[in-house]
Amino acid sequence: MITLQNRCFDEIEIGDYAGIQHTLAMRDIQLFATVAGDFNPTHLEAAFASNAGFSGATAPGMWLGAQVSGILGSQLPGPGTVYAGQSLQFHTAAILGDTLEISITVREKFPEDHIISFDCLCLNQHGQTIMTGVAKVVAPTEKITLVRPDAGLVSVQTHNAFELLLERCDKLPTFSAAIAHPCDESSLKVAIDAAAQGLLQPILVGPKNKILAVAEQYGLNIAGLRIEDVPHSHAAASRAVELVTSGEALILMKGSLHTDELMSAVVKSSLRTERRISHVFIMDVPTYHKTLLVTDAAINIYPDLLDKLDICQNAIDLAHVLGIAKPKVAILSAVETINPKILSTLDAASLCKMSDRGQITGATLDGPLALDNAISFESARIKKIESIVAGDADILLVPDLEAGNILAKQLTFMSNADAAGIVLGARVPIILTSRADNDRTKLASCAIACIITNAHNSPPPC
Numbered sequence: 001m002i003t004l005q006n007r008c009f010d011e012i013e014i015g016d017y018a019g020i021q022h023t024l025a026m027r028d029i030q031l032f033a034t035v036a037g038d039f040n041p042t043h044l045e046a047a048f049a050s051n052a053g054f055s056g057a058t059a060p061g062m063w064l065g066a067q068v069s070g071i072l073g074s075q076l077p078g079p080g081t082v083y084a085g086q087s088l089q090f091h092t093a094a095i096l097g098d099t100l101e102i103s104i105t106v107r108e109k110f111p112e113d114h115i116i117s118f119d120c121l122c123l124n125q126h127g128q129t130i131m132t133g134v135a136k137v138v139a140p141t142e143k144i145t146l147v148r149p150d151a152g153l154v155s156v157q158t159h160n161a162f163e164l165l166l167e168r169c170d171k172l173p174t175f176s177a178a179i180a181h182p183c184d185e186s187s188l189k190v191a192i193d194a195a196a197q198g199l200l201q202p203i204l205v206g207p208k209n210k211i212l213a214v215a216e217q218y219g220l221n222i223a224g225l226r227i228e229d230v231p232h233s234h235a236a237a238s239r240a241v242e243l244v245t246s247g248e249a250l251i252l253m254k255g256s257l258h259t260d261e262l263m264s265a266v267v268k269s270s271l272r273t274e275r276r277i278s279h280v281f282i283m284d285v286p287t288y289h290k291t292l293l294v295t296d297a298a299i300n301i302y303p304d305l306l307d308k309l310d311i312c313q314n315a316i317d318l319a320h321v322l323g324i325a326k327p328k329v330a331i332l333s334a335v336e337t338i339n340p341k342i343l344s345t346l347d348a349a350s351l352c353k354m355s356d357r358g359q360i361t362g363a364t365l366d367g368p369l370a371l372d373n374a375i376s377f378e379s380a381r382i383k384k385i386e387s388i389v390a391g392d393a394d395i396l397l398v399p400d401l402e403a404g405n406i407l408a409k410q411l412t413f414m415s416n417a418d419a420a421g422i423v424l425g426a427r428v429p430i431i432l433t434s435r436a437d438n439d440r441t442k443l444a445s446c447a448i449a450c451i452i453t454n455a456h457n458s459p460p461p462c
Contacts, residue, residue: 002148006078009114009139012106018076019103020067024059024094031154032063046096059094064131067102068120072137074148076104077116080140084115088133099125104135114139159418161284161291162444165322166197169447172454174201175250177431177446180240180262181206181233182255185218186435190442191253192220199446203228203249205240233257237265244428245270250457251449253431259298266426276300276310277425279432280318281408282448285417288375293319293327293395294411297404298432299423305347308397309354314424315395316363321455322448330374330393331367332403336385344368344399351397364389367397371407420444422452429453 007016022028029043038060041048049057065088072081094100104118116139122131177200182188188211194200204211204222208229215222230239237257243249252271254262266272279298284291295315300307312329319327331348338345348367355365366389372379377391398404411417418441423430429449433442 003145004074004079004148005145006080006140006143007076008143009077009109009111009116009141012077012109012116012139014106014109016076016106017103018071019101020071021099021101022067023099024096026057026096028063029057029059029096030158032060032066036060036062038062054093055095057096059096061088061090061131064088064090064094064100064102064122065133067100067122068104068133068135071102071104072118072135076106077137077139079144079146080142082138084136084138086120086133086135088120088131090131091129094122094124094130100130102131107134114141158286159284159440162418162420162440162447165420165444165447165451166199169197169199169450172450174198175450175453176201176203176248177251177253177449178203178205178228178240178243178249179253180255180265181236181257183207183210183214183233184256184435185214185220186437186442187255187433188214188220188222189218190433190439190446191225192222193439193443194446195225197443197446199443199450200251200253202226202253203240203243205230205243206233206236206255207231233261237262241265241269241271250428250453251431252426252428253446253449254433259432262430263299263423266430271426271428273425273427275314275425276303276307277423278307278311278314279421279423280315281404282318282322282420282422282444283408283411283417284419284444285411285415287415290394291322292375292393292411294404294408294419295395295397297398297401297408298421299401301401303400305350308347308351309360310425312351312363312365312395312397313360315397316360318422318424318448318452319394320362321452324394327363327394328389328392329363329365329367329395329397330369330389331365331397332371332374333368333399334370336368336370336373336383338368342368347399363395366390369393371396418444420448422448424452428456 046057101123103121107119108117117136120133179191191202203226205228208227230236244252278296281294296311333344345368352365354360366387373390374393380390412419420441421432429452431445431449
């Protein structure tokens, strides 16, 4: 608990001083933008600020004014202070990363109204004057000591993991993709957007009249995109798979048909390998400290132990392609101890031993782990779980589709996560998108497919 104590008008003398030192971080700027509605890109985007002549993103001037307010309300005079006025001048910009000294010094006192004026000053780490000014307050006349009130928990939630994936694709070739039945706005638009981004060269497979009608209805420009005309969604799934098996396309993508319809065509074709086909959600969770992979939440309903072996290895291989050299796999259950009545705990223990024996490679496994101790160091500490995976998992291997689907949707809709999706275990990556996905996650799914395709088609290192 932090205790605040004010200084009454009569206790304050000319020349009294209070101040703070603070290093300007992007979260300061983001919080201020959210509260004030000030989304000036000079403050939020380094490239825009650079074009405006600054060496980095800049603090809003009134963010500095808010720091003065914080000193007045919490330090001098402290609790009970009432603002009467403020006048500030800004001499140069505070740049992201600057260490700022912000201070107030008593300038004048007016006993008849208990008003005090303060000189305000902000300097950066180089001693440059950023801001000067005067603030006037009505100082308290009664002593107040209190525990600092709870103003509510505030967090800055940002998404940048998928932007980094898209940046990786800037250096990759554009890959051809067969899109099965893109006959609604969502699936047709992502094809157009992916082409515009240079990610994919889409081949639209479906009833031509339907595709053209959707494009006209929603004002989507599909000029220049190849259309493979087939009569219905079943035929679209079969033809899209044929295009991939023949090598005309290197990526398969689901349009507005059901997942089962597309996957049925896949499993009947030569795209199938000895590996079990499985799905991975690649999740950008603002409240977690790194990208999180969740598997399998879309394909295998009740996987057995050998299914989970393949599901696990598919996710590990994806993690490697994404740049995670030795991913940490948390095998989830309802508890973190082995219980013969809970089959998922037995599977978890077996998978860990399979890893020890080299049946699963390229990762560190631990399980069973409950979700809390898989992603929370504190939970693992409290439960005395000693594990390099606990609290730091890269991959969450769920017990079954129901658990995985609920977890992924909870993270998406209650934790504001972005979830890209990819199907693995076939000879090519298969992109699954949902109408509920935003444009960022749809493009991220395409980017992941491109990264996988590039890895599969690149010569092995010497």
